[in-house]
Amino acid sequence: MQSLRARRDPAPSLLRYRLGRLWLRPSVRRIVMFGPMTALLLGVTFHVATSKTIRAGMAQTVSDLRTAIVGREEFKVSSLAVYGASEDLEAEVVRLAGLTLPMSSLDLDIASLRDRLEMLPSVADAAVRVGSKGVLQITLSQRVPVVIWRMSDGLKLAGADGVVLGEVASRLDRVDLPVIAGMGADAHIPEALELLTMLEPVVSRLRGLQRVGARRWTIVLDREQEIYLPENGAKRALARLMALHASEGLLDKDVAIVDLRDGLRPVLRLGAYAAEVHRPYQLSFEGDGQ
Amino acid sequence: MTVSLYETQRAMRQRRSAAMKKGLVAVLDIGTSKVGCLVLKFDPEVQAAAKQDGVGALGNHGDFRVIGAATTRARGMEFGEIVVMDEAERAVRTAVQAAQKMAGVRLDHVIVTFSGGRPRSYGVHGQVEVEEGAVSEYDIGRVLAECDVPDFGEGAREAIHALPVNFMLDGKSGLADPRGQMGTKLGVDLHLLTVGARTIQNIMHCIKRCDLELCDLAVSSYASGLSSLVEDEQELGAACIDLGAGTSGVSIFMKRQMIFADAIRIGGLHVTRDICQALHVSEQVAERLKTFHGGLIATGADDRDFIEIPSPLDEAAGERRRVSRSELIGVIRPRMEEILEDVRAVLDASGFEYLPGQRIVLTGGGSQLQGIEELATRVLGRQVRRGKPLRVLGLPQAATGPGFSSVVGLALHTVHPQDECWDFEMPVDHLGNRSVKRALRWFKENW
Incomplete structure (x- = not known):
């Protein structure tokens, strides 16, 4: 028969017992789980909202980031191509578009350009899109005098x-x-x-x-x-x-x-x-x- | 009936009904060798369904679910009483914390059973004239107040149970519930069970120090009887003998009422100590010898069955001693005989022989000893069976043995509490001015 030792069954200390019981309260548990996180979040939000330097810095960062993205090669529009227009109409279209090429396609307002082109009397219908290799394609259907x-x-x-x-x-x-x-x-x-x-x-x-x-x-x-x-x-x-x-x-x-x-x-x-x-x-x- | 106790018991009843409404109660068995704790969760839907089916009283163990169970070694207990408060408190904390951890809920309300305090039963009789034609609840309160309580030692002892076991109406006896029946003379037989006041106060204090609220108290022999006697036995009359570690409880049931309870202050722990002394081993080794190799009926094969036991002096030396199993039985048996003889004396004193049913059920940790049925049959002279607690929903397998009959019984008692004297309104003229003051003082001392 092997030597025997009593099975360990340690009693919790009074403090531990009380803390354990406190921890079993759902409200306490919720506060401990979510309280610090919420407080931290609120504090950070408040600080950011009230500090001018941080807000200015954030605005700067955002604009820098936008510039960096806008300036990428992939978004560059370098030439303009007009299809389906007579020569004098093409010249007028180019004048009306008033684009300083090269520019970024993100800065280009294609919808308004299309609207402006369609206001021309000799343009019945206009389609504007940025094609491959940075070509802005304007396809017109011209009105002809009958x-x-x-x-x-x-x-x-x-x-x-x-x-x-x-x-x-x-x-x-x-x-x-x-x-x-x-x-x-x-x-x-x-x-x-x-x-x-x-x-x-x-x-x-x-x-x-x-x-x-x-x-x-x-x-x-x-x-x-x-x-x-x-x-x-x-x-x-x-x-x-x-x-x-x-x-x-x-x-x-x-x-x-x-x-x-x-x-x-x-x-x-x-x-x-x-x-x-x-x-x-x-x-x-x-x-x-x- | 002392007013102070009436008031405290009523306060406990209120707390218990509040706990039942919350649906969460813990039951705690503070024994001599172990403290067991069960967390009961009540499902109001199940309760309502059982009531609708009309099986509420029979299928009462379906009303709740055990969601947490824990046992721990008891400390600081002797004969089912607290002797070292710190140690006992630590044991309760251990059990409660483990049960809480298993259930994942915080326990606030606890119902406690204990075996100590020398329980003593009194049969008390009271009689009044019924005020109106039919017996009302008020009449029952009056007749209960009218009971002439014997002098059981005011101050030193407290009534823990006061069960109206039998009502009589105009000479017709054996009524379980006389309410609404016509008659003029109402009599009651009250089973009054008292225990030592210090024992109760210690337990109340211990529970209070554990930040728990005490909802009810019960004597463990009563609780074991509730869980280990089957319906027929409770109806026809049977005795339940709870062989615990420090005490052996006896309870007698008749017509589903406990009519007698007592406890003998000898138990399994004494058997272990006998082995310690006889074989010169440590208490842990003796406990192990008792549970693994112990028995009560020696046969020829036991003479040749040797058990190795370590030397008490020098374990490292590797010296081994061998004891035959019949020697071990020879140590255990006289003590068990002594216990059972004491039980027999208690049963004789209680008038058990006049009951229609004579079944005796052995339960508690000591009843797992081999051959106890034969020995008990021989000593008690009646048919004896071993009883395990009723199965309840969610109880872990480890807590289904006979050693857990009192804690399971307490759970059953919690679900279907017996009407006690303090469930009825007592007439105001019995609540004297002096008694009220004493009740208040008692409150201040204890709560």
Whole structure:
């Protein structure tokens, strides 16, 4: 039998016992666990918030850090490329962007640049992005003039959406474009363009389209021949007239005005000569009445 | 009934109900050889469910859960009484701290059982006229106050339990609860258990010095009986013999009431000391010999079964002595016989032989000795069985042995406390002016 020693079972001292019991209080435990950390955190926050030097130093550090990041090679924009613009528009775009290259792409406000470009009348749509190798790519879709709009103060060039893109001194500068006139004509340029395509057989005689009373079109041909189109269904009416012209050569005859505003029948006003020629028939018609 | 004790017990009851509401109570068994502590956690849902099922009284051990358990070697105790306050306090602190550590909660309320203080039982009788037709709670308080208490040594002894074990109504005896029944004459049999006042005061002081609040006190033989007797035995009548280290407690149960309790001031420790003296070994070696090789019935094989024991003089020399097991049994047996004979004398004095049930249950650490059933049957002349404490939820395996029957019993007692005299309102005219002053003084001294 081996020698025996009593199993150790040491009693806690009174202090230790009391501390142990204190430690088992949940509130005490919480205070000890989180109290110092919270106090430290609060103290540091207060100190930082109240000390001017620390705050200035922090601001300095932050700005230094920003400068260091902004100045990196990866963010450098060194050149500008404009796509889809004519030469004079490109020059205007470059002037408008007003960039001092090279600069950092972080300092570049691409959204505002895009907005500014789209304010240009000859720019329909703009896309701005920083491409590879530090190239700022500006892709434009340019507005092109489709008509000459004759106004009281001169001839203007207008795009399909009615935006005035510039002026021409003379009709002869842009003989490729048709002429429109009248108040409110700018809002109906697409319709005018469609009507013009239908006027293919008489295009050599076309003087222009006039918007009357800001509600309907009148086609003006040479020999002061005019075609009054209705407010609604102008295309159908014109198609009917062109069919008449194709079969009977109506517009080649001495007709002053073709009035298509009545949908049931075209109304003609004869020219002076034709009226003279037709007068005897008219008289005899009248004489029959007597 | 002394008023002072009535008041203190009521104060303890209030603290206990407060602790139960909090759902956390510690039970502490301060014994001669070990201090055991269990932390009980009460689940109000389980309690409510048990009540709804109507099995509250039967399945009472399901109401709580043991979340912490600790035992430690007792110090400064003799015969279940505190003899060195510092040492006893240290033992309590050790047990409480270990239990707290296991449970992870702080203990505030503690219920204590102890075995010392020479418990003495008195059967007390009281009778009153019922005021109205049906017996009310007030009548019960009156009849309890009417009991003629014998002179058990005022000042030197205190009543620790006052259990109304039987009520009589107009000659009809055996009522457990007479409330609401019709009758004119109400009588009560009160089981009054007194212990030495100094013992209680020492224990109260010790608990107070450990920063704990005492909620209740119980005699350990009562607690062991609650845990180691099965329902039938408690109902029909049985005796529980708690063979402790310093004392051997005897409690007799009948109709689920403890009707008698006593303690003999001899226990397992005396057996160990006998071995020390007879074999010239240290106390630790003797304790080990007793628990590993001890027995009570010698056979022929035991003559040839030699146990090596170290020399008391020089362990390093390697000198070995050999003792046969029958020699060891020859040392243990006379002391156990003496204990059991004393138990028999106590049982005879208590009138145990007139009970319908004659079962005797041995529990406590001493009941683990081999052959104790045969010896007890021979000495006590009745059928004897060994009892282990009832299983309770969450109790560690190490604390399920018979040595833990009193602490487990105390836990059961905590859950389903017996109605005691101080649970009823006493009539005011019994609370004399002088007694109130004395109660206040007693309070100042003790709390």
